[in-house]
């Protein structure tokens with residue numbers, strides 16, 4: 576795979592760290608702590624705020640929002656829609672993680688409402704992207720049962736429908752906008768064996784989106800995350816020791832190392 580395709584992917588990491596953006600996350604109970612630690616490790620400032628009474632007011636404060644439906648209920652869903660609407664109104668970026676969307680009618684209806692608000696970036700595993708596009712999928716709850724290649728057409732369809740960027744994560748990630756596409760081959764096989772690392776990836780994409788173009792920011796975030804995974808995986812004994820090693824690798828990785836280590840193929 577071609578390395579970096581002549582683009583300085585590290586500059587997106589440098590810019591994110593220089594900005595240290597406040598990221599408003601409406602995420603699930605499983606991911607809250609993991610995702611906040613990941614965002615602190617990369618140099619961003621996380622806030623997990625989901626109460627319906629304050630979500631709109633908080634969304635006005637932050638340059639970027641991430642929405643994750645993993646453990647949503649009716650009140651959370653209303654808050655997600657309210658916050659995303661505010662971002663759309665002010666043309667500020669927001670990211671959707673459609674966790675387990677194919678599993679229940681509630682998740683499908685919530686995602687239909689969120690899709691109508693045109694997320695700047697959607698990132699899910701292959702089964703979630705297939706289900707979100709209405710093309711089936713073989714998910715096992717929140718885990719993927721499909722390969723990334725099977726979801727590429729669904730991702731392109733969603734990008735056309737929303738006008739945004741859609742990323743399918745897996746052994747080799749696929750990213751598409753209505754006009755461009757790329758593959759990112761960084762990553763480690765231990766990553767899907769630790770919960771909330773997909774959710775936390777959306778937190779990293781969100782941080783990179785603040786003040787940056789969506790397609791490049793998403794590709795850079797995926798390469799950075801996967802490269803940190805490679806470095807952690809080289810040291811870890813298994814899923815348990817992978818987690819602290821991954822936080823350390825995210826914090827230690829330099830923009831220069833990202834530019835040389837990014838395995839990005841522009842299609």
Ligand SMILES: Nc1ncnc2c1ncn2[C@@H]1O[C@H](COP(=O)(O)OP(=O)(O)O)[C@@H](O)[C@H]1O
Pocket residue numbers: 699700701717718719744745746747748761762763764765766767771772773774776797800801
């Ligand atoms: N088999 C794999 N080999 C290498 N990296 C992987 C593999 N599976 C997932 N990843 C990486 O793990 C991260 C989380 O993706 P994924 O496991 O697909 O999300 P989710 O937890 O939402 O299902 C991404 O950075 C992805 O590139």
Ligand SMILES: Cc1ncsc1CCOP(=O)(O)O
Pocket residue numbers: 603605606645646674717769770771772773774775
């Ligand atoms: C296990 C689980 N159940 C509901 S949300 C959630 C977390 C899923 O996180 P990820 O998709 O990042 O593995």
Ligand SMILES: [Mg+2]
Pocket residue numbers: 672674699700717773774
């Ligand atoms: Mg997920």
